[in-house]
Amino acid sequence: MSAQDHAQPAPDAVLPGQTVKHNPLLDFSGLPDYAQVRPEHVQPAISQLIAEARQALAQATDPSTPARWETVVDPLSVATERLSRAWGMASHLNAVADTPALREAFNAALPEITEFWTELGADARLYAQYKRLHASLAFTALSPTRQRIIEHALRDFRLGGAELQGADRQRYAQIQERSAALAQRFSENLLDATNAFTLHAQADAVTGIPDDVLHTARDEAAKAGKPGFLFTLHQPCYFPVMQYAQDRALRERMYRAYVSRASELGDPALDNSPVMAELLQLRDEEARLLGFANFAELSLEPKMADSPEAVEKFLLDLARRARPYAERDLRDLRSFAAEHLGLPELAAWDIAYASERLREARYAYSEQEVRQYFTEPQVLAGLFDLVQTLFGIRIREDDASSGGAWHPEVALWRVENQQGELIGQFYTDLHARPGKRSGAWMDDARARWLRPGRHLQTPIALLTCNFAAPVDGKPALLTHDDVQTLFHEFGHGLHHLLTQVDDLSASGISGVEWDAVELPSQFMENFCWEWDVLQRLTRHVDSAETLPRTLFERMLSARNFQAGLQTLRQIEFSLFDLRLHHGLRTFTPQAVAETARMTRDEVAVLFPPDFYRFQHSFSHIFAGGYAAGYYSYKWAEVLSADAYAHFEEHGVLDPETGKRFRDEILARGSSRAALESFRAFRGRDPQIDALLRHQGMSETTRT
Known part of the structure; x- marks a missing residue:
């Protein structure tokens, strides 16, 4: 098959009645046209595609429809794939080009699409068709891949509530819709809290910060009609400031703002505390409806790991192995900061700064030096x-x-x-x-x-x-x-x-x-x-030279710089996630905070200040699909x-x-x-x- 043949649209790419030229979310003939998507396109497209998917579902589950791959799986896949692609476009734009109008349109469509996927995953008629297909002679004639797909589908039906009845079934659907809304709210709060903060500084406070970061900060200040520099909590600004700013007060202000984003310490309208608590309660209720003791057991059902206990054992064993190296990392950092930086007491906002100075001293290079080669x-x-x-x-x-x-x-x-x-x-x-x-x-x-x-x-x-x-x-x-x-x-x-x-x-x-x-x-x-x-x-940005071997050797020597500390940090996050979904019984912001503290006390060697609220920005587990799975x-x-x-x-x-x-x-x-x-x-x-x-x-x- 030639490249041209590959690129041709499917014969059934456009359904009759679709107004493709007016709604890019309904055009499946080629590459997705993100540039043409407008907020007003979202709701009509999603509603139409859901209606078409429901028609395909009705046909697949009709009593006269034989339980075969070609009559059940294929037609439904065509309809639901369209819906997934359209919603994927809207979701992607919501993540990379957020506007108030798009956010409103996305959130308006979210309940409808959540309801559909929940109903589809729990549809008793479709579940019965898959069971009939699995039990038929037709199943034995399928490829191993298709047999595996059917077996996974049967598992996912069970995990999706297909065996629930009556009030339990209705409650399961309510949980899915509410959980989706809460996850979206978590992301929005975090984005809005990040965008809301700026720090205005003058030239006497920015010593040490890389020139390109200062250039951007100066441009941001000019846009705001201010002299000097305007710093934000976005990663390309925040992390270099924490690593290089010599002004300790500047680092402290940035750190406080960053680690308390979307918490009760800031704008109450953007506080993720109640969002986390309700999400955890809903996940626990969902797991129990499906016959699991907790959400971690439910989450691990389709994963490689055998049980929450096996995951915890793996993490604690790795923590035991990493701890001596983390303790050594911290001793070295504290000793260096006291002797060379005049910091006898290392505060949380000093860690990145002192670590980069130690790296420079020990290995004779800085990240900024290396960065000049990575255009x-x-x-x-x-x-x-x-x-x-x-x-x-x-x-x-x-x-x-x-x-x-x-x-x-x-x-x-x-x-x-x-x-x-x-x-x-x-x-x-x-x-x-x-x-x-x-x-x-x-x-x-x-x-x-x-x-x-x-x-x-x-x-x-x-x-x-x-x-x-x-x-x-x-x-x-x-x-x-x-x-x-x-x-x-x-x-x-x-x-x-x-x-x-x-x-x-x-x-x-x-x-x-x-x-x-x-x-x-x-x-x-x-x-x-x-x-x-x-x-x-x-290629060096000015000289076009490749990275010198001597600099590479210094980088290689520093490859495992603070690897112990970094490993324990990841294990801390992984255990915190697991225990939120495995051992928690009271679903409150206080219980979340206490779980974070107890986990840190058990495995960490570095302890942040009381205002540290990392859980309020832990999108992976509260809005990113990694719940009870961050260990992965x-x-x-x-x-x-x-x-x-x-x-x-x-x-x-x-x-x-x-x-x-x-x-x-x-x-x-x-x-x-x-x-x-x-x-x-x-x-x-x-x-x-x-x-x-x-x-x-x-x-x-x-x-």
């Missing part, structure tokens, strides 16, 4: 070169205007095979700006699918970051941490784009166990520490480190090993269990040794 265009070129070498693909820029990009800085890219045939496409949106949710993520705009009628639909990914934008006519500069973030999200993108599974429910990341989804993303981060790779990634980052680190060790054994740029990783991990989707895919690649079960070695916490690295 965004070169990093992207090097990343693309790497994955082309490893995975036998080609990446070239596409016309973003043809894809209706939502912002002028957005770029569109094509992924092709060696014959020039289209595999998939992805958008990059890399810079922070007002109205854009913080953080970094990959989302899918469209999945690979051999649609009914044998038309192959190619996948489309959305890669979103929040790096500092270009200043002074120069390309944007990335920190090494930014580079790792980009590689991480691109790993998710590869998982979505390089799938070879043709069935929608198992292609890409769809259906992959949540605690295995991070394997490809964390795996990709390892390449950011390879000399041969960094030669491809770096550490769980998948074991898998990713062990997988990368296989490359170390055969050559980190070895195309043959890359091909095996693509074929056994990236291409498989959820067509088989994640552990089976790992074993197929590695030849055995995962082991923790590589992770400990990579993080400098093996017995041989202890000092």
Whole structure:
């Protein structure tokens, strides 16, 4: 099949009666046209697509409809995939181009779409059809992938309330609708609280802050009609200020504002305290309705981990291993701060500043020095070169205007095979700006699918970051941490784009166990520490020289700088999440805060001030799908480190090993269990040794 054939719309891409030219959310003929979407498009499109999906559901569950893949799964997949794509467009714009009008339209449609998905997941008639299909001779004739999809669907029906009756069924639906609204409210409160804060400073208070950050802050002040500098809590501003500002009072004011966002210490209208409490209560009630003792047990049902107890054991064991290194990290930092920085008492707002000074002193380089070599265009070129070498693909820029990009800085890219045939496409949106949710993520705009009628639909990914934008006519500069973030999200993108599974429910990341989804993303981060790779990634912003070997060696020496502290921090967050959903019995803001304190007392060595409210901005678990699943980052680190060790054994740029990783991990989707895919690649079960070695916490690295 040629690239042109791949790019053709499906024969049934536009349903009769759809007013495509008036509503881009109803146009499925090609690339999504984000640029043309207006708030007034959302509600009519979603209502129409839900109505069509209900028609497909009625037909699939009609008593005269035989329980076969072609008569039940395919027609319903066509209708619900359209709805998912349209809602995905609205959701993406809500995250990257928030406006009051779009937010209002999104929130108006949210109850209707939540109600539909809840009803679909609990539809007793459809559940019965799937059970009939599973019990029929037709099931035995299905491919192993389709059999697995049916089995997972039966599990998801049970987890979706399909076996509930009467008042319990009604209550379950109410919980889903309310939980969706609360999660959206959590995100909005956090975004609004972040946007609401600015700190006005004069030249005498900004010593040490990098020039590009000051340039942006000066521009922000000018826009506000003020002299001096205007600092915000957005990541490209906040983190450099905390690392480099010599003015301790400035750092304290920024820190206080950042760690108390969306809490009772700020604007009451943006306080996430009641949102968290109600969400936790609803999740617990949902779990009990479905026959689980708590939400953690429900959450883990489709994951790799066997039980909450197994997860806690894993985390506590890792904490035990990391603690000596964290204690050493903290001793070193306190000693350095007292001796060299005049800080005998290290406050929370001194940690990042003192750590960066210690890094500079110990390893003779700073992040700002390294940053000059990581220009965004070169990093992207090097990343693309790497994955082309490893995975036998080609990446070239596409016309973003043809894809209706939502912002002028957005770029569109094509992924092709060696014959020039289209595999998939992805958008990059890399810079922070007002109205854009913080953080970094990959989302899918469209999945690979051999649609009914044998038309192959190619996948489309959305890669979103929040790096500092270009200043002074120069390309944007990335920190090494930014580079790792980009590689991480691109790993998710590869998982979505390089799938070879043709069935929608198992292609890409769809259906992959949540605690295995991070394997490809964390795996990709390892390449950011390879000399041969960094030669491809770096060109000095002024001299165009590649990263010097001497500087690389100093970076490598510092790779595990404060790895103990960082590991304990992630374990603290993971245990906090698990215990909120496993052991909590009183669902109040006070109980949430007490759980955070007790968890910190048990595993941490670094303790923040009383006004620290990290839970109020913990979007992963309250608005991002990681509830009782944040541990998956550490769980998948074991898998990713062990997988990368296989490359170390055969050559980190070895195309043959890359091909095996693509074929056994990236291409498989959820067509088989994640552990089976790992074993197929590695030849055995995962082991923790590589992770400990990579993080400098093996017995041989202890000092």
